[in-house]
Amino acid sequence: AAPDVITPTGAPTGAPTAANGQQGAHLTTSQGVRLRDSDHSLKAGERGPSLLQDHHLREKITHFDHERIPERVVHARGAAAHGVFEGYGTADRLTVAGFLRKGRQTPVFTRFSTVLGSRGSADTVRDTRGFATKFYTDEGTFDLVGNNIPVFFIQDGIKFPDVIHAGKPHPDREIPQAQSAHDTFWDFVSLHTEGQAHTMWNMSDRGIPRSLRMMEGFGVHTFRLINAEGETSLVKFHWKPKLGVHSLTWEEAQLISGMDPDFHRRDLADAIEAGAYPQWELGVQVFPDTPEQTFEGIDLLDPTKIIPEELAPVQPIGLLTLDRNPTNYFAETEQVAFHPGNLPPGIDVTDDALLQARLFSYIDTQITRLGGPNFGQIPINRPHAPVNDMLRDGFHQDAVHSGVAPYKPNSLDGGCPFFAGADDHAFIDAPTKIAAEATKVRAQPASFDDHFSQVRLFWLSMTPVEQEHIIRSYTFELGKVYEQSIKERQLLALANIDPVLCSEVATGLGLPAPEPTETLTDPEPSPALSQVGKEWPVD
Numbered sequence: 001a002a003p004d005v006i007t008p009t010g011a012p013t014g015a016p017t018a019a020n021g022q023q024g025a026h027l028t029t030s031q032g033v034r035l036r037d038s039d040h041s042l043k044a045g046e047r048g049p050s051l052l053q054d055h056h057l058r059e060k061i062t063h064f065d066h067e068r069i070p071e072r073v074v075h076a077r078g079a080a081a082h083g084v085f086e087g088y089g090t091a092d093r094l095t096v097a098g099f100l101r102k103g104r105q106t107p108v109f110t111r112f113s114t115v116l117g118s119r120g121s122a123d124t125v126r127d128t129r130g131f132a133t134k135f136y137t138d139e140g141t142f143d144l145v146g147n148n149i150p151v152f153f154i155q156d157g158i159k160f161p162d163v164i165h166a167g168k169p170h171p172d173r174e175i176p177q178a179q180s181a182h183d184t185f186w187d188f189v190s191l192h193t194e195g196q197a198h199t200m201w202n203m204s205d206r207g208i209p210r211s212l213r214m215m216e217g218f219g220v221h222t223f224r225l226i227n228a229e230g231e232t233s234l235v236k237f238h239w240k241p242k243l244g245v246h247s248l249t250w251e252e253a254q255l256i257s258g259m260d261p262d263f264h265r266r267d268l269a270d271a272i273e274a275g276a277y278p279q280w281e282l283g284v285q286v287f288p289d290t291p292e293q294t295f296e297g298i299d300l301l302d303p304t305k306i307i308p309e310e311l312a313p314v315q316p317i318g319l320l321t322l323d324r325n326p327t328n329y330f331a332e333t334e335q336v337a338f339h340p341g342n343l344p345p346g347i348d349v350t351d352d353a354l355l356q357a358r359l360f361s362y363i364d365t366q367i368t369r370l371g372g373p374n375f376g377q378i379p380i381n382r383p384h385a386p387v388n389d390m391l392r393d394g395f396h397q398d399a400v401h402s403g404v405a406p407y408k409p410n411s412l413d414g415g416c417p418f419f420a421g422a423d424d425h426a427f428i429d430a431p432t433k434i435a436a437e438a439t440k441v442r443a444q445p446a447s448f449d450d451h452f453s454q455v456r457l458f459w460l461s462m463t464p465v466e467q468e469h470i471i472r473s474y475t476f477e478l479g480k481v482y483e484q485s486i487k488e489r490q491l492l493a494l495a496n497i498d499p500v501l502c503s504e505v506a507t508g509l510g511l512p513a514p515e516p517t518e519t520l521t522d523p524e525p526s527p528a529l530s531q532v533g534k535e536w537p538v539d
């Protein structure tokens with residue numbers, strides 16, 4: 001018997017057909033029965049009442065009643081576009097991933113998002129932006145689910161519900177919608193000071209991008225690449241916008257939020273429609289895969305730390321061009337389901353405890369959000385590689401599987417073991433060592449305890465104007481906090497970052513500036529931190 005192959009139906013969206021584009025000659029029911037009238041319900045006489053037997057009315061209303069699905073628990077508001085990724089071939093010595101080969105073109109879908117606001121919130125709020133790309137490679141789908149900020153709030157995924165509970169609107173009044181100007185946010189980051197690095201990136205101009213086309217993207221975690229010889233290296237992914245990195249001023253962002261809450265999504269769609277296709281270079285910082293998994297003393301498994309680009313330059317490996325707007329927001333932008341575990345052969349995860357939790361979370365949430373386990377069959381989520389899995393049944397099963405023995409090996413449907421060999425482009429689980437003496441613990445390395453030195457590095461890397469903006473945003477956001485003890489605790493965190501920053505914000509808040517409790521180290525300012533992106537494009 002033939003193997004049970006579900007073949008993809010081609011491009012995720014095609015031109016609307018008569019059936020799905022409101023263009024057919026006749027209006028029909030969902031069962032294809034032609035209708036005479038869709039404007040008047042069936043009534044007992046012209047003045048009613050309406051009759052229960054009006055099955056057309058019931059179909060129309062019932063379907064409408066169920067049009068909304070739950071919004072994403074985070075990153076609910078997004079805008080997306082289709083495009084193409086072209087490999088440069090420069091990563092061939094690092095990975096067998098075929099889509100990175102020179103000249104190889106792969107269709108992609110990229111969704112940008114804010115993290116905290118609900119689906120209807122404004123675009124130009126101060127927040128982190130999601131930057132998620134689905135590469136429909138011929139070796140299976142690769143999702144690079146990143147942000148526009150290279151560090152994260154927490155070091156262990158077990159805290160993710162906590163940081164999001166703190167960042168989302170207060171449970172009593174459900175305000176504020178999409179800003180960090182509230183007690184629970186500052187309560188969390190002043191108690192969990194590992195969040196101070198991400199917080200300062202948010203308070204900087206990076207928190208209010210000028211355009212989605214002018215943002216960097218970062219994979220944040222360290223990933224592992226595997227080459228044809230089976231050698232591994234550790235990498236951090238970077239997206240560098242060809243248009244450079246640009247931000248709004250806070251005053252501009254506030255005005256735009258009122259005048260055009262859709263500013264970013266409109267800008268993206270208009271640019272693409274006008275043929276001004278945004279482009280990003282994908283690059284990697286590459287580190288040797290040593291047992292310590294550190295580079296120049298910086299822990300590669302700590303997602304609250306960066307590796308400055310002077311120490312490890314970003315090396316370009318391919319080019320992303322977004323050149324087509326979605327045809328239908330719901331079908332594509334809303335239903336797309338990313339997952340950091342969607343990895344092709346040649347790319348693997350590391351033991352970063354934040355990434356490890358993400359590997360569980362995405363599929364789990366999508367089972368609820370997209371109504372069952374078969375969301376991978378929704379057109380936007382279908383791989384462009386042939387699928388031959390053993391996953392069966394479940395809500396909204398679109399595939400009509402043949403055969404009787406969905407297990408391998410079997411003696412009924414050909415019995416073929418059907419597993420790929422080493423040369424068959426199969427996924428590679430990089431054989432990595434686990435320390436022989438490791439014991440099960442709820443703990444983390446001592447290096448994770450340094451919460452301030454890189455934040456100070458970031459602060460010292462800013463120009464005077466950028467520092468002024470940072471001072472003003474801390475002052476504005478903390479000025480909205482009701483509880484004085486939270487402001488005082490955050491000021492103490494700022495004192496441990498920089499005395500000038502602390503005293504300026506304290507003055508703005510009308511509070512005394514506390515003395516630091518940590519010894520301030522004075523690293524060389526890192527121009528790369530503030531300048532990355534601004535130096536691109538080089539051509």
Ligand code: HEM
Nearest residue numbers: 072075111130131132146147152157160220357358361365
């Ligand atoms: C979306 C969980 C950390 C980037 C989501 C969603 C969940 C989630 C549940 C909604 C997915 C959906 O409904 O389809 C988590 C957990 C994390 C974590 C548990 C930590 C343990 C991160 C980090 C990044 C990130 C570190 C960036 C590197 C994104 C992006 C989206 C997203 C970009 C939106 C994807 C889209 O456009 O649909 N996350 N996340 N998340 N997350 Fe995370």
